[in-house]
Amino acid sequence: MTTVALSNEPPNQPRKFDVVQFLEKYGVLLFLILLCAGFALHSPMFLSVRNITNILTEVSIYGIVAVGMTCVILTGGVDLAVGSVLAFAALVGAWVVTGIGMPNLGGMGFLLALLIACAVGTLTGYVHGKVITLFSVPPFIVTLGGMTIWRGATLVMNDGAPVAGFDAGYRWWGRGDVLGIPVPVLVLFAVAAACYVVLRYTRFGRQIYAVGGNPEAARLSGINVNRVLVSVYVIVGFLAGLAGFLLSARLGSAEAIAGTSYELRIIASVVIGGTSLFGGIGGVGGTVIGALLIGVLLNGLVMMNVSPYYQQIVMGVIIVLAVAFDTYAKMRRGKR
Amino acid sequence: MTTVALSNEPPNQPRKFDVVQFLEKYGVLLFLILLCAGFALHSPMFLSVRNITNILTEVSIYGIVAVGMTCVILTGGVDLAVGSVLAFAALVGAWVVTGIGMPNLGGMGFLLALLIACAVGTLTGYVHGKVITLFSVPPFIVTLGGMTIWRGATLVMNDGAPVAGFDAGYRWWGRGDVLGIPVPVLVLFAVAAACYVVLRYTRFGRQIYAVGGNPEAARLSGINVNRVLVSVYVIVGFLAGLAGFLLSARLGSAEAIAGTSYELRIIASVVIGGTSLFGGIGGVGGTVIGALLIGVLLNGLVMMNVSPYYQQIVMGVIIVLAVAFDTYAKMRRGKR
């Protein structure tokens, strides 16, 4: 990647709002809107409330993890283990509550599952972060290891079989809604908003950017680089656990193979959203747009009845186009 | 990643050979040797010629691609499309020669398949490189797109069905041997040696390091950065095509799903071998060791009949350990 230094936006916003500038800044968003318009023209049901709800629900699961992944990538790291952690955390949670007999808890068993899933996710993230910082092993390797380790652990747990049989309270988290908005979508909004605030308005957020932008300068600015690094892996682990719980609630079963190859889709969301894999540049707004782009593509191509094999081709082409368009818009903006 | 600086060697060699220093420099190699010793103790057949041949043959297919991937990663890029390109190139090659009736070419049909596979691989790499440089889209996105595009194309080609029925000349490339050394292994040696020489003894090799180490400095030193970038994707594409041909020769069929998720194993080989994902640091020697480590693990754990679920756990742990050990050895070396 040749254009690291100059082509990018400082991680803060202009003070006055300007539509053209906004669209040029979020070229992918513009592209997404055009894409949606295209799908809507072709298939009238695309913009139905029902379909939009479908898309958002589908997006929310990996979108939640992608928000956490943004923090990790901002530090110049990566987490390949998210898919496995998602499955592991959900399975442990579901296993414990169904194992000890859920109804006994007075209908609140799901809360226990939620807590356990999040705790497991957090813990795995902590382990990754500690190994990365203590032994200075590249995040790619540590989380690649984590990816197979937690997947293996998931398979061992219930001998590869899924755990099912949740009560309505549990299922609500995946299938319920509040004022018509599905619960997972609400969770995604909440998580994205929280992360946005953290990255943009808090000291910790600034530290994340600093560590990714120039680790040595960050250290000399008094930042505890290792603490920041561990924190971002903890965050993404926690969110993977949360997403795992929501997914199991949505599917009504916690599968051992859940989230397989999610890591790529999640990292893609982040990168499509303009966050640099080299760290220090990007943000959570772009990630949500990136996740939506993938979700819209997956849905729209099916709606248009593109044959599955061709779908893969079209999907690849459009993703590349979207990012190329984004770069072009940014360049144009730089030229003015 | 906070520890970029420490873990690396300038790409020039010590003048005198020193075993301790060598082992500290190649900590992963030492680890690999210890690992082999462990397996050998446990399962006597591990060190049999037969088994070593097995391991080497298995390693050679993805090792060949990993050599090319080293060049890509040295420039700070990545190629996620290698698995798909491998399948696509092999299938096109096999499809053409079986389609036009192989034996007609006087037993030399396989040469045509080899040529076609390499050409297809080269072409896809060229496309990736051009898109990356012309539209300044991050390599991650372009090759992620490529990954689904070429896989889709492969599935479309023969409607997802494998192509089989190769003659003996074709099969020789995957199953034959020269003086007891399997052909794919010889190819790996040749490819690795060639790449080593290129990286170490040619201007082009230096340019690869320069582009990865500091693209701006490279540009100001008069290096045509875009040309170097396109070249490395061409190289890895070519090698993926070659590996695809060898794999189809080995299996006796070119499958549409060949090489699925190979990209991760290949990138892992490179990173385990000490090449930095940020570019500019590393080399092909480490990559071969990394590929061997993965191959030995895959084989050794099966030889020991470790249950598949636990295999994944053990595998993850050992890979992280190996790299941690490597970092430790390098640090120790720095301290003396």
Added chain:
Amino acid sequence: MGQAILRAADIRKAFPGVVALDGVRMEVEPGEVHALLGENGAGKSTFLKILAGAQPCDGGELLFAGERLEPAETPIDRQNRGIVTIYQEFNLLPAMTIAENMYLGREPLRGNGLIDWRRMYRDARKVIDELGLGLDPRTPVRVLSVAEQQMVEISKALTMNARLIIMDEPTAALSGKEVDKLHSIIRDLKAKGIAIIYVTHRLVEVTAVCDRFTVFRDGRYVATRPVEGATVEDMVRLMVGRDVEFQRRRERYARDHVMLEVRGVSRAGRPGEPHATILRDLSVQVRAGEIVGFAGLVGAGRTELARIIFGADGCDSGLIAVDGKAVPLKSPGDALAAGIALVPEDRKQQGCFLPHSIRHNLSLPSLKRLSKWKFFVDEKAERQLIEDYRRKFGIKMANDEVAIGTLSGGNQQKVLLARCMALKPKVLIVDEPTRGIDVGAKAEVHQVLFEMARAGVAVIVISSELPEVMAVADRIVTFREGRITGSLDADEATEERLMSLMALGAGPGGTVRHIHAAH
């Protein structure tokens, strides 16, 4: 006047929000050393990058040796024409060795087309020795100090076949001895008919080596004059557009209270690590309100000691106390908490977050103070802070949201200084604080250091410019080969006395090195 080798006319260049060059011109003759002067942000580096082909210009005409230079030409095309550039910000590859950097893209080849490593190292060694650098060409660049990196850049330029060498602030990081060496090389080059464009903020150097000078102000051409007959004051007046007063002497604010105590710091060198000088039993006391200058040749261990005090590097033994309390030597975070602040010498590697905004760069270590509800950044207070320092230092910027990487070198340095000032430290260590800062701003920086001292801060100034150390410090501590060799009151310090303390008994190359044990 003879035929000009370079003629630039009406060069224009705008960046978003800034007009960097507004129709500047310049003429250089063969064998001439032509100084290019101007305040920070005047557009010097931008102009030179356009000459070098590193940046396109928006308009104007360039003639080199009678030929038109096409705007589309790349650095390599310009290099082939014989225009060689030493950029203000280094462009070295840290993981590569000195020789590899020097010959990057032009490696000597053997008959079979493969790189001739042996010859490359031999040739590199020759050039390095000519410069009196005393470095092994196999040393990786990442372990070099800033001064050494600068010398590598110069060596690299000397290996090319040049007709015009562009030097953008080549001496900003060098101490007297290296500067003299460079000047003698420049004279050799000049004798060979090679033209040189020389940018510096140390105006005495202009008098020493240059034939003519051209001044830019705010992206505009001001004047070209012969050096003969011009005084430093004349140059300053042209640059700034008014007279600048230099404060020669000032009051002293030193109190009796010892603010910083450094006792018995020792450290064995670690090959392969940056900043690896051996330190032997260093002890220094700095009182509240006192300004202590560290003087020494390149590699004497000044930076090393500063980094140890700041907790950035470890040491084997020693004690640091601030205000009577011992400080753990663990991390910069601890040091900052104890009230020690450091402006590092390498602004690109250790100081700036290049793609981030000026605001984020300036306020980062002070965020604790600038926060509300514990975790949140108080952006109003933050903006106020930036505004204060923008005014105080005259930082030239479009607004505080632009990336620091787009600032001129001198302005970046000002932001980093402001960053440390904003911390309101008890102990302030500045390593080459005025590196790349123009004369006017330099006086302002000194003024700020005095203000800090008056407020009771203990200040350590490391500078390779002896006149600067002598002008600023109350007391000067001299270093040689990782030892402290003396401590002189500013009143009794003369350049001769300092030089003898800094260099006496030094081996070839100024210091006894212990590098490259890596091999």
Added chain:
Amino acid sequence: AGEKIVVSFQNMSEPFVIAMNRALQDEAKKLDVSLIVVDAQSNSPKQSADLANAVVQGAKGVIVAPNDAKALAPAIDDVQAEKIPVVTVDRRVEGTARPVAHVGADNVAGGRTMAAYVQTLFPNGARIVHLSGQPGSSSAIDRAKGFRDGITAAGAKYQIIADQTANWRRAEGLTVTEGILTANSANPPDVVVASNDDMALGALEAVRSVLGAKSKVQVIGFDALPETLDKVRKGEIAGTVEQSPSTQIRTALNTLVDHIRKGTELKSLAIEPTLITRDNLDKADRIAEVN
């Protein structure tokens, strides 16, 4: 074209599914229905989303080859709640609110068929190498379960000496088997049983390369791919279990279309897994594709 039918497959790069899809396209032409085929790429959430899309797209009927027995239940409930008839093929779903018609073979039974065949081949006992599919996928679990249960029931003279996975892949089938055969080269196994044909074909390559072309080690597969059938005919592979993909999907489509057009009841149909050996090759679904 006629009614819109949505067909959701679990993974369209699996040879078994590819065969199903071919038969499906053919049958759809005959019945004059308009098909929307979607690929879940082994991803339950995606398949759920695809089913939700089916409703939006206005499907008149839905056929699902579920990626997971349990995870698709809610999505199928949703489809049925819209009064859209659903038929599952290949695998059953569990835990739906209302029963779902199923046309397919039982993978556990298929596994048992393999175990029975091992007993037929080696009445005096055998040393067995077992290759299962991708860990966690439900057909892998079921086939392995049926097989292991069958072998355990057959007594101690049948011994699984190595139980590994090759992730459904041919290349892994080859390397894993090579490793196992080398480790046991002092006392080679009698038979390699693989949960799909791709792995079996890989294992066959391994047997040949480690033990030579004349080796007596038998290989048993699952799915009856044309490539395998060819090898069965040549005597290189002992047998393969068939679940008649084309029959399954044709029956499912016909049942569904009849229900939509004529209001007939949706009936489940169990397809018995059959063992294909040299003796009954002609019974194989795809024997026509073998040249």
